Every structure is written in structure tokens, then in C-alpha cells.
Amino acid sequence: MKTKYCLLYLGIILFHGLSVKAQTAKLPTQWTKAAMAAAVPFPDYPRPQLERKEWMCLNGKWDYIGGKEVASAFAPVKPIAFSDKAEKILVPYCPESVLSGIARNQEINMWYRRTFEMPAAWKGKQIIINFDAVDHDATLFVNGEKAGVHAGGYSSFHINITKFLRAGTNTIVVAAHDPNDGRTPSGKNGPRGDYTFTSGIWQSVWLEPVSEHYIKSIRLLPDLVNNRLQVFVDADQAKVKAVALNGSDVVSEISGRSGTLLYMPIKEPKLWSPDDPFLYDLKITLTDNKGNIKDEVSSYFGMRDIKLGKVNGVIRPLLNNKFIMQVGLLDQGYWPDGILTAPTEKALRSDISFTKKVGFNLIRKHMKTEPKRFYYWADKLGLLVWQDMPAIWYQHEDTAKNRSAFRKELVDMMDDLYNSPSIITWVPFNENWGAFDVKEMTDWVKKLDPSRLVNGNSGFNNNPGYQEAAGDPGNGDFLDTHIYVGPYGASVPDDKRAASLGEFGGVGLFVRGHMWPVENNAYAYEPTKERLTDSYVLLMDQVEQLMRYKGLSVAIYTQTTDVEHEVNGMLTYDREVEKMDIERVKAVNEAVIRAGNELKAGK
Template sequence: MRFTSQLFLLPLAAFTAAQSNTTYSVKTPPLTTNWTYEVGTNPWPEYPRPQLQRSQWQNLNGIWRYENAASLNATEDPPFGQTLENEVLVPSCLESALSGIMETDRLYSWFSTNFTVPSSWSSNQVLLNFGAVDYEATVYINGQQAGFNRGGYYKFTVDVTNYTKFDEDNELLVFVHDPTDSGDYVIPMGKQTLRPSHIFYTPCSGIWQSVWVESAPADFITQLDVDANMDGQVNITVHSSSGTPTPVSVTIYESGCEEAIATHNGTSDSPFQFSVSSPSLWSPDSPTLYNMSITFGSDVVRSYTGFRTISKGTVNGVVRPLLNGQPLFMFGTLDQGFWPDGIYTPPNREAMVYDLEVLKSLGFNMLRKHIKVENDLFYQACDQMGLLLIQDMPALRPLQSYTLANCTSITYLPDPDQQAEFTRQLELLVNQHKSHPSIAVWIIYNEGWGQIIQGYPEFGLTALVKSLDPTRLVDSTTGWYDHGAGDFSDNHHYANPQCGSPFYSTASSPYDPTRIGFQGEFGGIGNNVSIEHLWNVQEAINTINQTYEIDQTLDAWSYRAHKLLTELLEQTEMYACSGGVWTQTTDVEGEVNGLLTYDRRVLRPNVTQWRDDIEALYAALKSRASNETSGMML
């Protein structure tokens, strides 16, 4: 593990004050990582969309121009042909040190850059792609509005063919509106807040995932839906820009080489199936992937898949999750995906994968991506490494309220239009990521955040997710409020687990034996560290004692961790526990309950102890299931 001597004590005033600079440089964050000063000015050079990859493309990441705007009315007079005030790194969060801006309250922003496309593309479409922009993006090319997108976690494409000049400079201007939790906005925003405090963190505004431009034919592939199951059946839908049924050819290659093992001809814009004989199955122990090529007219793209089946079944009278027909104890961490130097944007792929490698080395077979959506390379890394994913829907404005004139406190909840937007973005989440073999479970609501209690909308949303993706399980309400929807009976309890057991806390719900018993969150034990490993913002430091439990020494932390994992083991041996989520992968701002510190420089666990404790959980479930010859699929 690398260490650096670049450690900083930064007062809050220096972090929150507006900073203006015409030339890009990394700002000094409240805490660095080993990658902070390695990012450079050409970040994230990898092709950003590995499951739909074209050969003719250009990466637009790098130094752009940025300027704060006053309001939504700024779009009435866009700054065409003007040099915006500051240089900014794209992708990054404006609030982050890596952006070169590191300012707060960036509700309205302008971004600009120039790009050139070759004349060899002139007979094709020019597609401008954004990995994610938080929250609303209005896109202009050469003085004309070319597109608009709403939703801070989702990739989108703008066909800019009619606005593009070939072999010449093209001006790209983007207006971003990111309200976060200002005013009465109720939008999917996860743990972002304009007022960070303990479990809610610094927000991310702007273009925070990769931007690239590519060439495609007039009728092109817009989305691939691929599910390859344990029986070798490949279910695929090739969506096209025209929606016109067109011949499609799909070839699957032997894992690790370019030897074709199956080719099938189908038709676009409707599902079709074919089989591969005796494929090697994907699992955490053997994450075998197969490359694919898809030909649709003159559009040829590359992709990949893994053969596996996620289901549930009754094993010895207990409802269990099944992977490839076998019961599986799913154990992972609550993974927030925050970085002290990049906020939502990891410094680079190496840094992002480092977290996953640590989890894998400790023996975890899963992680819960907590109310955040990552870039596609993150999901590819989980596919490649064999880490199952429980993917949360980003929560609507959580745990905030407003006060009426009569002093009545009202919790912020979505109105019908805001609920409809939440539903639309939930569909985007599922449709954009359902081809990744690592994703095993979708979560709709976390601890009631943004969840309307009257009418129980989680039942309809669960049915919607199941219709969009019948190949995975759905955890409708992790923690609370649980009215019986979905595949999981999911308890949250700190620090001790209460998993599939005949005891529970009043904040959660009793175990429902008709569903999978699961510990959606537990642990959360903290161990404070010296200032060089802390998010050096006094307001955050002041909240450290709000941690669920503080252990004064690392030996005490290890002792408590072992005791809690032993309790989970006993609940697996005695009762109906089928998995759990430990809080959490890393410290975040005012929280010190990570396996890693926020700077990723200190690993708290005793590696041998944790590996043994985790392996015991897997063995316990296997032992309980060993007398059952086959699970009844549900």
C-alpha cells in the first residue's frame, strides 16, 4: 500500500469560499488520496461503455471551461463564442478538488469545450455521449440547442449530426442545473446535500462522468439487453434508433480468445434467443465472461456477457437466494462510492478498482452500491472480478422536513409529478444496467427515504422492475417501511444483526418466512484516526461521535467486529439468515466506520480474522443446505 507525505489541514472557510482561477490546477482538498495528484489533464481515457463499444470514437474528457450562472434564466442568453471564466476538469464534481473549482452551491453552471470530427465521419451520424450529468443538462452545438436530459445518474446520447461541422472546430456548450436539496425540490439525489452532516455528504454538481463522441450509421444500435443463463440460453434484444425490425447477427467468442463458439441471426427491436453448449458459468469464484460482437446493418459493436442465473428457492424449508440453482450466502459492504478528492468521481480507474480489490481480498462476494449509480467501468470491474452487486435506486430527498406557519413539521415527500419522475428514473436504472452479470438484486427504497407510506407504491414499483427485468431479485424496501413487497424480508440494525431471526427492533420489521431473510445493514462500528486520515472539515469532525459505536482502539474494533460477525454466523446456523451488508467499505467525511479510512491509506481489519469469519458464513449456509438435493425454484 502506498503512502504520501502530502497531508493537509484545511479550515472549513478555505473549502467553502468561492475560488476563481483561469488556469486549471488541482485544489487542496480537506483530505487527499494516493491518486489525487496522478489524475493529470486527460482523465478516464478508457472507452466508457464496454457493453456497447464502437471502434470510431473520440474521448472529450480533459480541460474544459466553466462559469457559474445566476439562474435558469441564463439559458435565455447562452454565452456562445465566449471564453468562460475558469478552466475545469471533465469529468469531475464542481465541489471537488479534482475539478479545479472546489466551490459549493453550484446550482447553475455553464461548461464549454471545442472538438473536431474527421470528414470520414460525414456520411454517418455523430453521437455525443455523456456518462452522467447532475442534474439537468441542456446541450448546445455551434449555437443551437441539440438536446436536454434530466437525471443525475444516467448516461444519455445526443445525435448532433445536423449541428456538426467536419474537419472544423465545433463549439460544445452545456448548461447544468443541479438543485440538490434546495427549495422544495424532491429529486433522486442519494446522500448528497447542500448542508453536509454526518451520514449526508458533499454534493456533486456538473459533468461527473465521461464525455465522448462517436460515429454510427444512420440506423444504429441504441441499447443491448442481454441475459445469458445457467442453461446456456442467451436472451437478447437489440434496440435500434429507427425501431424498424432489421436483421441482426450475434457472435459469441470463447472466453479469453477470439474463437467463435456460437453465431445466431435474429431481428432487431424484439427479443430472440439462442443457446451456447456447456458454457462455463459466472460466479464469484469463477467470473467467466464471454465477448460478443453484434452486427446490425453497417453498425458493428462489441459487448460481453456471463452465463448465470439468479433466483430464489426453498431449501430445507427456508427461502434462499440461489445462484446457478445453488443456495448462496451473499455477504458484502455498504459501498457509498465517495472520494475525498473527487466526491462522486473516483480519481481514476486504478483508484476505483482498488476498493473492489480490497473487498475481494477479504473474502466478500458482494457489495451493496448504496443509493448511487457508478460509471459503466465500475460494473465491468465487478463483472470481471466476481463481485455480486445489490444496486440501490438513488433515494429521493431523505430525512428532511419543512415547517408550516402553525409550526407543524412536514417531511419532504414527492408529489405526483415528482413520484412519476422517480419512476421514470427507476426504469432508466434498470434498463441501462440490466445486462451486467454481477447485478443480482435491485433495491427500490432505503429506510423509507422518499417513500410514500399511503397506498404502498413499492408494490407497483416492484412489479414494474420485475417486468423490466424478470431475471433478478427485488428488495423493495431495505430497512423499513416493509409492507410485504418484493423478495426480501430485510432488517437494518446497528450494531448487532437481527437476520431472519425471531427477534427484531421496532424500527424494522419482523422476519417474514415467505421471503429471503436478509441483514440489509449492520455493523457500523467506528474507530477514530489521526487528523491526517480524516476529512479535515470541523463540522464533519464534530459529528464523529454520532457513529453507531466508537471503539477506542483497533484491537477493540477487531474484537467487536468478530463478535458481530459471530452473531450473524449463529443466526445463519440457527435461523433463516441468507446474507448481510456490513457498514461500510470506507469512511466518508464525518463517519469513521469504514474498513478503509476515507483516504484509503489505512485498512482496519485483521485480514486473517475477517477471511475466516466470512468463510464461516458461507460454510454455515452450505452446511444447512447440504441435506437438500434440490431447491424448489420460486
């Protein structure tokens, strides 16, 4: 959704003629040029499951001060002074990326500044500023006054800045501090990770006006057993009305008090699945005791459930009481021009569309999170999602601090993404990277969200070189091994857990002119597109044998795209070249999924 205020600010930026400092991309994508030229990147409303009509997009050009000599941005008490010679950065791209206009190696202390004009129509409203992600410690100043702080690089936060604002022009300064020392979650871009370190603002920033009493968050839980949707609205005590719609047709509505569980009946629900990703629209209205509307948001939901059950005596994951063989791609979500941030909305959607096009039904979002619009597209297009938590790296040092930071961000991530029907599994740890108390953490995550499956340590058989593998934690919903090239040697189910091949494959192909300029590698190699396709088809034929006769229920191939030093993607890193015969890939994927559909659920 684009509003007049977002478009108004676009006009202001164009009027002043601001432009990004010229940079040359090491490996451009088809979206690089458009991203660099965008006055307001990502102009669509960033939070599709809690959407308001009035808002102002603050993506675009900000003043920027960074580099080795800049003052510390960790917990400052006042903003630093900006000169007329301050650099310009294009938000929301991290300063390490070429799209930001900065393209410097790891920034630790970052200072951002911009101004905005308060719309006259917002007079008397409470003004909330929203940050979808700032890595890692952020301090916000509004008109020189400290307005709020946040810690966590992968979670959103929201600050009421009303009391700091004035009519006309207002100035925002964000201080972001990111030592990237492995003591907070950092995933693959940490000190022991594989890819470019990233810092600072890397997802959208926006403003929205609300009443004194407004909807802070919602929590939606489909309940297929009782044909209903559980709705929780976090707001000051007031009356709530929720209306579910199928297009313009009202399906159900319910009223009650905010802060309490409400149950909306959904008679004969249309179920959400990869084959038919049907989504209901949802309107939620907050009123006072006199019936005056105080807030109104739009959302959506999918009616689906996920659990374990027996199919011919074998424990398997059941979606809507049916076993669907999960055939997926490991999706790392890195970009040669934006690094952690896709260059455009079309780019963000493209990886999901490609995955769907070639017959996969699952994405494992590996060691990072994405903007909420990524999950919207997974919900909309119909892809199951396994969501990893980005790892810490020094879990055995200063354990009270480092492990607490991990737990906090894990909870924040789960809260942020809870409503997305596509997400069916949480993955707290990967291959023992940053892993601690795996058995206890697995149970804890399951307690936090019993509506989803939990894979406590995907690839528990593997380990980083600096520590031993802890092995099977013995709990959770999956026995999950990583086998390269595989797939033989994959886990088999036990009497309580399903069997998953959380990573396999990783077969590489060099494509000149489409690789990151470093030494590239893979787990194995093929010389041609035809040979690589043959290799993939053979692997999937073997996966089918494991599914039929060894109880395998999930197989996740490495990976969607090449990454900075890896050439084992189905696409090149710039997304320009399909490295396999896509029709053959699609055919074998669909054949394996069909074979799974032939298995009948039962005791």
C-alpha cells in the same frame, strides 16, 4: 480502450499548456496528484457492454462559468457568452470537488464549453455525443444551436448532433441546472442527506461516429433453464448477427432482425459466479439487406440466474440453483477528492479489489450509481451487487411531479445497468427515505425486471427522524432489517421471502490524519485495530449462527470506507489505512460462506 483520436486530443491539450487551477485537497488520496495532472481523465472506453472502436474522449479541460451570479441554466434557449477569463474545469469531476479545479460549495447554475476538431475520417458519419451522467437538467448547444435536453442526474443520455456540426472546429456548450432541493433523486447528497452536495457533469463525455442505421442499445438475458442467451438489439430494421466467444473460440452465433428477440444457444454454459466470474465475449454486427456492415459493437455476458428457493425448508436466494451466503459491504462510493467520482480508473477498481481481497462476495451500492466501468470490474472480478436507487426527499410534496421524476430515473437506471451479470438485486428504497407506495413500487420493479430479486425497502424497520417507518411492505423477495450494531434482531424468513440483514455493524475507529475535517462518528467504537478486528470477528460468528439456525441469507456490514463524518469503514476515507487485520477478516468471511455452502438445496 484508447484510440488515436483520444490520444490526439491529449496532444492538443498538452500543446496548449492548459492546466488545472491549483487547489489543495482537504484529504488527498494516493490518486489525487495523478487525477489533477491528467489531461484526459478516464481515457478508457466508458461503456464496456456496447463498445465501438472509433470514438473521441471529451474528458479534460472545459471552460466553465458558475457561482451565485451566473445566468440560469434551466431550459435556456441559447448559450451564454464566455469570456477569455472563464474558469477552467476538469471534466468529469463535479465543480464542488477539488479535482475539478473549482472546489466551490453547491453550484446550481453551471455552464460548460469546449471545442473539438472533427476527424476527417468521420465525414459522412452520424455523430453521437454521450453523457454518462449530468446532474440534473442538461441542455446541449452545438455551434450555438440547441441540440437536445435531458433530465436525470444518475442516467446516461445520447444525442445525435450531426446536423449541427461543420468541418474543422466545433464548439459544445452544456448548461446544467441542479437546485438539489430533494425533489429529484439525489441520495446522500440531497438537502436531508449526509454529504457534500454535488452538481453538473460527473461522469464521462465522449463522441462516436456511426452510420445512419446503428445499434442504439442491446439487452441481454441469460436463460439457464434453456441453455441460451436472449438478445435484443435496438436498431432500425436490419439484419443482426451475434457471435459469442470464449477467447478466440466461437461458442455460438445467431442471425435475425433487429427489434426482435433472438435466442442464442449456449451449449454446456460456463456459469458466472463470485468464485468463477467467467464472461463470454459478444460481437454484434448490423448489416443492411445487401450485407453491408452498418455497425459493429463488442460486448460480453455472464451466464447466471438468481431466484428464491428452499434450502432445508428455508426460503433463500439461489445463484445458479445454489445457496451462497451473501456476505457484503455497504459501499457508498464517495471520495474526499472527487466526491461522487473516483479520482482515476485505478481508484475506481481499488474498492472492488479490496472488497474481493478480504473475502466478501457482495457489494451493496448504496444510494448512488457508478460509471459503467465500475460494474464491469464487479462483473470481471466476481462480486455480487445490490443496486440502490438514489432517494428523493420530498415524496409527499407535488407528488405528481416528484414521484414521477423518481420513477423515470429508476427505470433509466435499470435500463442502463440491465446487462451486468453482477447485479442480482434492485433496492428501490432505503429505510423509508423518500419512500412511497412501497408495496406497489416493489411489485412494479419486479415486473420491470423479473430476472432479478427486489428488496423493496431495505431496513423497513428504520426511518428518518421526520417520518415514521412504514414497516414491512409484505412483498418483494426479502424481509430486510437494519440492526446497529447487531446482528441479533435481524429478520427471519417467511414462506415467500428470504431474510436479509441489509445493514449492521458500523463500529468505528479514529485514525488521526486520515479523517475528513469535521466531527466524526459511528454507531459504536473500538480503541485499536486489534479490538476492532475482534469486534468484527465476533459479529460474523453471530451472523453464522443466524444463518445456520434462524434462516438468515444476507449480511451487509457498514461499510467499505469511512465517509465525510463517519469513521466506521474498513478503510479510512482516503483509502490509505486498513483499519482491521485483513487476514482475520478474510478468514471469518470465508468461514461463514463455507458454512452456507454446506447447506443443501431441496424442498
